[in-house]
Amino acid sequence: MSDSIDLTGKSERYKKGIAYYESIHGAAGAQSFDALEGIAPGFADLLIEFTLGDVHSRPGLDIKTRELLTVAALTAMGTANLQLKTHVDSAMNVGWTKEEIIETITQMAVYAGFPAALNGFFAAAEVFAAREAAGQEA
Amino acid sequence: MSDSIDLTGKSERYKKGIAYYESIHGAAGAQSFDALEGIAPGFADLLIEFTLGDVHSRPGLDIKTRELLTVAALTAMGTANLQLKTHVDSAMNVGWTKEEIIETITQMAVYAGFPAALNGFFAAAEVFAAREAAGQEA
Amino acid sequence: MSDSIDLTGKSERYKKGIAYYESIHGAAGAQSFDALEGIAPGFADLLIEFTLGDVHSRPGLDIKTRELLTVAALTAMGTANLQLKTHVDSAMNVGWTKEEIIETITQMAVYAGFPAALNGFFAAAEVFAAREAAGQEA
Amino acid sequence: MSDSIDLTGKSERYKKGIAYYESIHGAAGAQSFDALEGIAPGFADLLIEFTLGDVHSRPGLDIKTRELLTVAALTAMGTANLQLKTHVDSAMNVGWTKEEIIETITQMAVYAGFPAALNGFFAAAEVFAAREAAGQEA
Amino acid sequence: MSDSIDLTGKSERYKKGIAYYESIHGAAGAQSFDALEGIAPGFADLLIEFTLGDVHSRPGLDIKTRELLTVAALTAMGTANLQLKTHVDSAMNVGWTKEEIIETITQMAVYAGFPAALNGFFAAAEVFAAREAAGQEA
Amino acid sequence: MSDSIDLTGKSERYKKGIAYYESIHGAAGAQSFDALEGIAPGFADLLIEFTLGDVHSRPGLDIKTRELLTVAALTAMGTANLQLKTHVDSAMNVGWTKEEIIETITQMAVYAGFPAALNGFFAAAEVFAAREAAGQEA
Numbered sequence: 066m067s068d069s070i071d072l073t074g075k076s077e078r079y080k081k082g083i084a085y086y087e088s089i090h091g092a093a094g095a096q097s098f099d100a101l102e103g104i105a106p107g108f109a110d111l112l113i114e115f116t117l118g119d120v121h122s123r124p125g126l127d128i129k130t131r132e133l134l135t136v137a138a139l140t141a142m143g144t145a146n147l148q149l150k151t152h153v154d155s156a157m158n159v160g161w162t163k164e165e166i167i168e169t170i171t172q173m174a175v176y177a178g179f180p181a182a183l184n185g186f187f188a189a190a191e192v193f194a195a196r197e198a199a200g201q202e203a
Numbered sequence: 204m205s206d207s208i209d210l211t212g213k214s215e216r217y218k219k220g221i222a223y224y225e226s227i228h229g230a231a232g233a234q235s236f237d238a239l240e241g242i243a244p245g246f247a248d249l250l251i252e253f254t255l256g257d258v259h260s261r262p263g264l265d266i267k268t269r270e271l272l273t274v275a276a277l278t279a280m281g282t283a284n285l286q287l288k289t290h291v292d293s294a295m296n297v298g299w300t301k302e303e304i305i306e307t308i309t310q311m312a313v314y315a316g317f318p319a320a321l322n323g324f325f326a327a328a329e330v331f332a333a334r335e336a337a338g339q340e341a
Numbered sequence: 342m343s344d345s346i347d348l349t350g351k352s353e354r355y356k357k358g359i360a361y362y363e364s365i366h367g368a369a370g371a372q373s374f375d376a377l378e379g380i381a382p383g384f385a386d387l388l389i390e391f392t393l394g395d396v397h398s399r400p401g402l403d404i405k406t407r408e409l410l411t412v413a414a415l416t417a418m419g420t421a422n423l424q425l426k427t428h429v430d431s432a433m434n435v436g437w438t439k440e441e442i443i444e445t446i447t448q449m450a451v452y453a454g455f456p457a458a459l460n461g462f463f464a465a466a467e468v469f470a471a472r473e474a475a476g477q478e479a
Numbered sequence: 480m481s482d483s484i485d486l487t488g489k490s491e492r493y494k495k496g497i498a499y500y501e502s503i504h505g506a507a508g509a510q511s512f513d514a515l516e517g518i519a520p521g522f523a524d525l526l527i528e529f530t531l532g533d534v535h536s537r538p539g540l541d542i543k544t545r546e547l548l549t550v551a552a553l554t555a556m557g558t559a560n561l562q563l564k565t566h567v568d569s570a571m572n573v574g575w576t577k578e579e580i581i582e583t584i585t586q587m588a589v590y591a592g593f594p595a596a597l598n599g600f601f602a603a604a605e606v607f608a609a610r611e612a613a614g615q616e617a
Numbered sequence: 618m619s620d621s622i623d624l625t626g627k628s629e630r631y632k633k634g635i636a637y638y639e640s641i642h643g644a645a646g647a648q649s650f651d652a653l654e655g656i657a658p659g660f661a662d663l664l665i666e667f668t669l670g671d672v673h674s675r676p677g678l679d680i681k682t683r684e685l686l687t688v689a690a691l692t693a694m695g696t697a698n699l700q701l702k703t704h705v706d707s708a709m710n711v712g713w714t715k716e717e718i719i720e721t722i723t724q725m726a727v728y729a730g731f732p733a734a735l736n737g738f739f740a741a742a743e744v745f746a747a748r749e750a751a752g753q754e755a
Numbered sequence: 756m757s758d759s760i761d762l763t764g765k766s767e768r769y770k771k772g773i774a775y776y777e778s779i780h781g782a783a784g785a786q787s788f789d790a791l792e793g794i795a796p797g798f799a800d801l802l803i804e805f806t807l808g809d810v811h812s813r814p815g816l817d818i819k820t821r822e823l824l825t826v827a828a829l830t831a832m833g834t835a836n837l838q839l840k841t842h843v844d845s846a847m848n849v850g851w852t853k854e855e856i857i858e859t860i861t862q863m864a865v866y867a868g869f870p871a872a873l874n875g876f877f878a879a880a881e882v883f884a885a886r887e888a889a890g891q892e893a
Contacts, residue, residue, distance in 0.1 A: 101735070104742045105719045108726075108734070115391050116313045116731055125306035130271065134307055137272040138279035138314050141592075143834030144695030145314070145732035147739075167795045168263035169272055174798075175254045176276050176283070178555075178592040179806055180835035182798070183791070187837075190794045239597070242604045243581045246596070253805050254593055279730075281420030282557030283594035285601075305381045312384075316693075316730040317392055318421035320384070321377070325423075328380045392727045401720035406685065410721055413686040414693035414728050417868075419558030421728070443519045444677035445686055450522075451668045452690050452697070454831075454868040455530055456559035458522070459515070463561075466518045529667050530865045539858035547820070548827040548859055552866050555828035559866070582815035583824055589806045590828050590835070653873070656880045657857045660864075660872070668869055696833030697870035699877075 070095040079110060082118030088128070089158045132156040133169055140170050140185035141177035149185065153192040157201075163193055208233040217248060220256030226266070227296045270294040271307055278308050278323035279315035287323065291330040295339075301331055346371040355386060358394030364404070365434045408432040409445055416446050416461035417453035425461065429468040433477075439469055484509040493524060496532030502542070503572045546570040547583055554584050554599035555591035563599065567606040571615075577607055622647040631662060634670030640680070641710045684708040685721055692722050692737035693729035701737065705744040709753075715745055760785040769800060772808030778818070779848045822846040823859055830860050830875035831867035839875065843882040847891075853883055 070092075072080055086095050098109040121131055132155050139149040153166055166189055174182035208221055208230075224233050236247035259269055270293045277287040291304055304327050312320035346359055346368075362371050374385035397407055408431045415425040429442055442465055450458035484506075486494055500509050512523035535545055546569045553563040567580055580603055588596035622644075624632055638647050650661035673683055684707045691701040705718055718741055726734035760782075762770055776785050788799035811821055822845050829839040843856055856879055864872035 101738065104738045104745075105723060108719075108723055108738070111391075111395055111723075111726075112731060115387075115395070119387055119391070120310055120313050123306060123309070125302050126310070130268075131310060133268065134272060134275040134310060135314060138275045138311060139732065141276035141280050142315060142695075142732075143832075145730075145736070148314075148732040148735065164263055167798075168261060171261070171795060171798055171801075172258055172264070172269060172272060173276060174592075174801075175258050176273060176286075176592045176594060177280060178588075178590045178595070178832075178835075179802060180590060180829065180832075180838040181592070183838065184835070186791065186794045186798070193794075239600065242600045242607075243585060246581075246585055246600070249585075249588075249805075249809055250593060253801075253809070257801055257805070277594065280557075280594075281418075283592075283598070286594040286597065305384075309381060309384055309387075312387075312730075314730045314732060316421075316726075316728045316733070317388060318415065318418075318424040318728060319730070321424065322421065324377065324380045324384070331380075396724055396727050399720060399723070401716050402724070406682075407724060409682065410686060410689040410724060411728060414689045414725060417690035417694050418729060419556075424728075440677055443522075444675060447519060447522055447525075447675070448672055448678070448683060448686060449690060450525075450868075451672050452687060452700075452868045452870060453694060454559075454864075454866045454871070455526060456553065456556075456562040456866060457868070459562065460559070462515065462518045462522070469518075525667075525671055529663075529671070533663055533667070534862055534865050537858060537861070539854055540862070544820075544823065545862060548824060548862060549866060551824040551828045552831035552863060556831050556867060562866075578815055582813060585813070586810055586816070586821060586824060587828060589810050590825060590838075591832060653876065656876045656883075657861060660857075660861055660876070663861075663864075664869060691870065694833075694870075697868075697874070700870040700873065 070098075075110075076114060076118075078114040078118035080118075081122050082113035082116070085117040085122050085128070086113065089132075089155050129159045129161065132159050133161055133165070136166060136169050136185075137173060140173040140181055140188075143177065143181045143184060146184065146188055149188045150192050153189045154196070157192070157196065163189075208236075213248075214252060214256075216252040216256035218256075219260050220251035220254070223255040223260050223266070224251065227270075227293050267297045267299065270297050271299055271303070274304060274307050274323075275311060278311040278319055278326075281315065281319045281322060284322065284326055287326045288330050291327045292334070295330070295334065301327075346374075351386075352390060352394075354390040354394035356394075357398050358389035358392070361393040361398050361404070362389065365408075365431050405435045405437065408435050409437055409441070412442060412445050412461075413449060416449040416457055416464075419453065419457045419460060422460065422464055425464045426468050429465045430472070433468070433472065439465075484512075489524075490528060490532075492528040492532035494532075495536050496527035496530070499531045499536050499542070500527065503546075503569050543573045543575065546573050547575055547579070550580060550583050550599075551587060554587040554595055554602075557591065557595045557598060560598065560602055563602045564606050567603045568610070571606070571610065577603075622650075627662075628666060628670075630666040630670035632670075633674050634665035634668070637669040637674050637680070638665065641684075641707050681711045681713065684711050685713055685717070688718060688721050688737075689725060692725040692733055692740075695729065695733045695736060698736065698740055701740045702744050705741045706748070709744070709748065715741075760788075765800075766804060766808075768804040768808035770808075771812050772803035772806070775807040775812050775818070776803065779822075779845050819849045819851065822849050823851055823855070826856060826859050826875075827863060830863040830871055830878075833867065833871045833874060836874065836878055839878045840882050843879045844886070847882070847886065853879075 070083055072083065083095055098113070101109045132152060135152045136149065136156050139145045139152060156166055167186065170182050170185035170189060173185060210218055210221065221233055236251070239247045270290060273290045274287065274294050277283045277290060294304055305324065308320050308323035308327060311323060348356055348359065359371055374389070377385045408428060411428045412425065412432050415421045415428060432442055443462065446458050446461035446465060449461060484497055486497065497509055512527070515523045546566060549566045550563065550570050553559045553566060570580055581600065584596050584599035584603060587599060622635055624635065635647055650665070653661045684704060687704045688701065688708050691697045691704060708718055719738065722734050722737035722741060725737060760773055762773065773785055788803070791799045822842060825842045826839065826846050829835045829842060846856055857876065860872050860875035860879060863875060
């Protein structure tokens with residue numbers, strides 16, 4: 066409980082966003098926004114409210130599908146290595162296996178080229194190794 | 204039957220690719236590669252064999268998931284308007300609703316920006332209109 | 342007044358976003374979101390609330406600077422021709438001259454290459470012509 | 480001769496650039512910069528001086544190789560359809576065949592994905608048709 | 618004075634470019650092109666002449682506006698992390714505050730997505746830290 | 756000979772792909788796919804069969820031209836730094852000089868902007884240094 070983020074004065078959208086985030090990463094995870102707050106004050110709020118509270122929480126697609134779509138898109142874009150790693154981790158937290166992640170990235174070779182897929186694999190491999198080191202389920 | 208593509212002399216990978224294609228678009232659909240053959244002889248074979256026979260036919264993800272991943276990636280890339288329309292159509296043929304397509308494109312606003320999502324909506328709207336005009340199920 | 346968008350039940354963020362929009366495009370302009378509403382219900386609200394209400398309305402940069410930054414970014418990205426035209430128009434509405442728009446796009450040749458600048462010029466020229474045809478100040 | 484561009488007061492770099500351009504497109508071709516001059520005064524000079532006079536005229540690679548490199552790069556980028564068509568035309572003027580252009584674009588499927596290659600083929604096909612209509616050698 | 622770059626035999630465009638550079642980074646800064654000269658002989662000259670002498674020195678926009686446009690564009694492109702850091706530094710040298718830089722990058726979340734903005738923040742934070750370590754004005 | 760990759764049970768396309776690879780990198784080089792196999796089982800086969808066996812081995816363009824096209828495209832894309840380094844190395848193995856590689860990257864400044872060229876130079880410089888350290892011909 067002591068790890069939970071302080072919700073005093075936060076909007077309903079923020080609370081919805083944090084709930085989404087914690088459903089994937091656990092209560093401790095949300096502390097990871099602290100570094101961002103130090104660089105761009107207020108941006109973490111915008112991010113949580115809009116990307117998680119407004120968009121990812123919409124009812125039209127389930128959370129598991131949404132996370133795999135994000136892995137696909139970030140792999141194809143090729144400009145978001147750090148965020149791709151975060152979402153590979155998220156995707157595994159919501160139930161996708163290593164094999165399904167690799168399959169998603171493989172498919173991106175068709176649409177964005179082999180370098181995009183290769184860089185996606187390398188990002189995913191870092192996440193797989195970190196999870197293994199942390200004793201998380203693969 | 205008369206619409207079926209001629210498979211004489213084609214590889215197993217080609218046959219697997221065409222089977223994948225026809226499972227989505229019907230036997231008549233595969234004739235759409237004829238124009239491509241006129242421009243880049245042999246490329247349609249490469250495309251069918253590799254993208255459909257080798258990649259999309261892999262067992263690790265189901266066909267329905269694969270098509271939505273493609274819609275997400277092409278929306279995020281923003282450089283493949285024609286192919287996005289093809290895959291919005293494919294995605295609906297394998298069972299995704301208009302609402303789910305729109306939801307997927309909406310999510311891309313987060314990762315690739317609002318213009319990418321807006322252009323995705325406009326592409327999707329063209330497909331929705333064409334399907335409606337053709338009396339296809341929405 | 343009859344052209345004004347209906348604000349009943351809308352959030353404060355939405356009202357701030359629409360106020361920003363109308364300060365640039367006038368009350369009639371906001372009707373342009375109707376077509377979008379037909380394709381992706383609710384997305385226009387997200388767009389107005391987040392992009393205009395949350396971001397563009399922030400106090401840290403003035404409206405005039407913000408619009409030129411957008412012209413620069415969309416030119417450099419090269420994937421948002423329609424949105425570039427909208428923002429060339431916005432930029433002129435908030436006081437940038439044709440010459441300053443062209444200068445901004447010229448600078449993008451350095452960072453994103455000559456094709457990006459050329460396509461930016463062609464987009465801007467369409468807006469300049471439309472404004473002239475509509476009797477708007479250049 | 481009457482089609483030749485007026486070189487009065489132009490820099491050596493400009494003259495070198497125009498000479499490069501005319502060696503590919505003939506004397507009449509350079510008039511195509513007039514429309515650009517109307518939109519972005521002075522930019523055609525920058526373009527001719529820098530891209531053609533400074534870069535393409537450098538001795539380290541021959542003109543024929545340079546044009547094919549440009550076709551490859553513009554196909555892979557996917558954001559420069561108009562410029563790709565210009566350079567497919569240039570590449571054919573300096574001696575590459577339709578087959579070699581198609582081969583170059585085919586190779587881009589590997590690095591930038593199948594949509595990039597497909598859009599490259601469609602651009603090339605427009606150029607091939609225009610050249611055929613104009614009675615130019617294929 | 619001993620730090621000043623040797624201008625013997627250099628073009629007027631080069632001198633204008635170096636003057637622009639030194640007005641932002643001081644006389645010592647221009648030595649930073651030496652490493653580039655070792656890799657790609659002559660390219661630093663092209664860069665200084667064209668990007669700084671020809672483009673950034675044009676009268677249509679002031680130097681301060683130009684640097685912020687560059688920060689916006691490089692953030693949105695997402696493929697130029699090193700150059701983004703250079704231009705965040707430049708932008709601060711010509712008078713933009715940390716807050717205004719962050720605001721510019723924040724706005725890019727709208728047009729290029731949240732990953733582009735996040736990576737922009739991380740690049741900017743590195744520059745802020747380096748300036749602080751060097752005792753430069755924030 | 757002991758370094759040669761095991762071809763038992765491999766397709767003709769695979770053998771053609773490996774032959775292409777070994778003609779550039781030598782027999783030992785192909786072992787570099789082992790790490791990839793650990794991350795994405797089977798993907799190295801897809802890559803060798805399709806990119807090298809199907810595409811690069813096509814007769815329409817010679818191997819030397821193909822490698823330089825790849826350097827151009829990867830530089831312009833700006834999202835494939837690792838793959839760019841691999842292909843700078845390949846291009847030198849098939850006979851391009853350092854000067855020609857640098858010239859190719861220089862030309863990309865025109866089409867994809869100066870940051871793309873600068874990042875290309877830095878990638879190439881790493882390869883040049885590694886080759887020098889390994890006593891390879893420059």
